[in-house]
Amino acid sequence: MKWTQAFIPTLRQVPKDAEAASHQLALRTGLIRQLASGVYSYLPLGHRVLLKIIGIVREEMNRAGAAEILMPALHPAELWKKSGRYEALGEDKISFKNRAGHEFVLGPTHEEVVTELVGGSIQSHRDLPLLVYQIQNKFRDEARPRFGIIRTKEFIMKDAYSFDTDDAGLDRQYQNMSETYHRIFSRCGLTFQVVHADPGLMGGKMSQEFMVVCPYGEDRVAHSDTGYLASLDIAGRSQPPSSTPPAGAAPTEIFETPNLRTIEEISSRFKVPPGSMIKTILYMADGNPIAACVTGDSEINEAKLARLVGAGKLLQAEPHQIREATGAPVGFAGPVGLSVPVYADWDVLALTDAVTGANQADRHLKHVCAGRDFQPFKTGDIRFVKDGDVTPDGKGTIRLLTTMEIGHIFKLGTRYSESVGAAFLDDSGVRRPAIMGCYGIGVNRIMAAVMEEHHDEKGMKWPAALAPFDLELLSLNPAEPEVEQAAGKIYGELLGEGIDVLYDDRDERAGVKFKDAELLGIPFVLVVGGRSLKEGKVELKNRLTGTTEILEFPGIIGLLQERLKAASRAAS
RNA sequence: CGGGAUGUAGCACAGCCAGGUAGUGCGCUCGGUUCGGGACCGAGAGGUCGCAGGUUCGAAUCCUGCCAUCCCGACCA
Helix, strand or coil: CCCHHHCCCCCCCCCCCCCCCCHHHHHHHCEEEEEEEEEEEEEEEHHHHHHHHHHHHHHHHHCCCCECCCCCCCEEEEHHHCCCCHHHHHHCCCCEECCCEEEEECCCCCCHHHHHHHCCCEEEEHCEEEEEEEEEEECCCCCCCCCCHCCCCCEEEEEEEEEEECHHHHHHHHHHHHHHHHHHHHCCCCEEEEECCCCCCCCCCCEEEEECCCCCCCEEEEEEECCCCCEEECCCCCCCCCCCCCCCCCCEEEEEEHHHHHHHHHHHHHCCHHHHHEEEEEEECCCEEEEEEEEEECCHHHHHHHHHHCCCCCECCCCEEEEHCCCCCCCCCCCCCCCCCCEEEEHHHHHCCCCEEEEEEECCCCCECCCCCCCEEEEECCCCCCCCEEEECCCCCCCEEEEEEEEEEEECCCCHHHHHHHHHCCCCCCCCEEEEEEEEEEEEHHHHHHHHEECCCCECCCCCCCCCCCECCCEECCCCCCHHHHHHHHHHHHHHHHEEEEEECCCCCCCHHHHHHHHHHHCEEEEECCHHHCCCCCEEECCCCCCEEECCCCCCHEEEEEHHHHHHHHHH
């Protein structure tokens, strides 16, 4: 394709709204343009990259035995009510009513639709197992789109769903998808990690996330050099020893803290380190009030807390519920004398001289000692892990890494096959719900992740497998007829050989073309210029290695093909 | 949804505090000179200063409200 026909609006300066490297580069190289917050157009170069990614995904999914389908983006709201997820969709739902007054949801994911589809089409255990997938735009009204195409309201997802007769079948499909995902992300040139995620509270099913370490990700994982790796909702730590109060420790004492509610306010006003304060947060666990305590320098992890409590639904208490439970307004809760069950983090047990709320307006307690002044109902690990925590096996030191989730696989079980309906008759004639799994990949996120990983100060360095073109042909000074002719001839021959080439035929100065070529980051740039042309030579620049090779006529095309093949072999 | 910031030409910004004909750099158009690493000279085009209301003889500038976008956090089936 010729540059002058390609619609590649490169930018010299970085648009001020872009912060992440992938966002800046995607804008500067003319891959994307924003229409609204979290809503983007993909221009020819961006679209080509997406097609390359989709090509790899499709190839690997097909190889894995998955059958491609295409489901609608328009879902009757009724279907979501049937599965019970209509409410759970909440604010993220994008929906509208048609002229007949029927509500439709723009599909944020497709468990309901695929279960409806498959449920209506299978009858016997002989129809299973089944594995289907699609590549399609999803819609979620994200409260906060971020970092260009890393988190958008409309995004491209590959979603796959498996249906089996038993758990062993599900295990096989899950393993198959896990291996397929490894192949897909590797072929895309990504360095990734697989992290066990919160299995959720329904049935203890398994879930794993495929993560890329990246400063502009929106997840974090706990990692140690002893090989520990876990998402924060399940990341544990070793249990610290609890302390016993020193003999003759001071008794608790109430002190006045007018209008001082937060850890920071008390800490700075009374010079108490946050680590020796007890933060007490009230929750409603399946409708019953409970209190959770961590040290003032920690944050409660609600997933961990929910597991300790054994609660299905955990919500932060409303102000009136806090007042009922503690007898005080928000900001003065503490574990001492509290009538609701107290769930305390291990760290709290180590405090022998703590400050915490007195359960009275404008008052706190000091010299509080866990075990002496209050007895937790249960203790455990309920806070987010922090840098420096010790891994559960006691051997490693935890470091937090910022990561981007590019894929996830999940053993669903029968949640949707029961609620929406997908059942089969087993070999003894008993009607049973299919065992499901679901497997997602964020296609535009792969693009962003690759851009985060493969660039330098000059611009992109696309892995051969995803580059928008195999080769850029760059003619210096097209005003010289010999150069123009030679470049045109080479362009024609490359096209004839089926090489995907971008021909920079613009009437621009050499510097502009070189800079743009480096910015675009197509792996190979073939430079045709008057100087070397006189000696019957052209130059082949390798953007990835930064090296230049001189090629001589004739035989250029053949050599190029060798280089391109070698590059794509190296990538796969 | 809480906190912070920013909206002036395609992009990046100045002007606002101290109200008085809307500017700079890059890009763009035309002419000329250049031409292997983001050229130079000359002449141009391009803006309801985010929107609405108010104050004032007069508002990009002061006041009020709204909207949009970005960042931190909450959320993320």
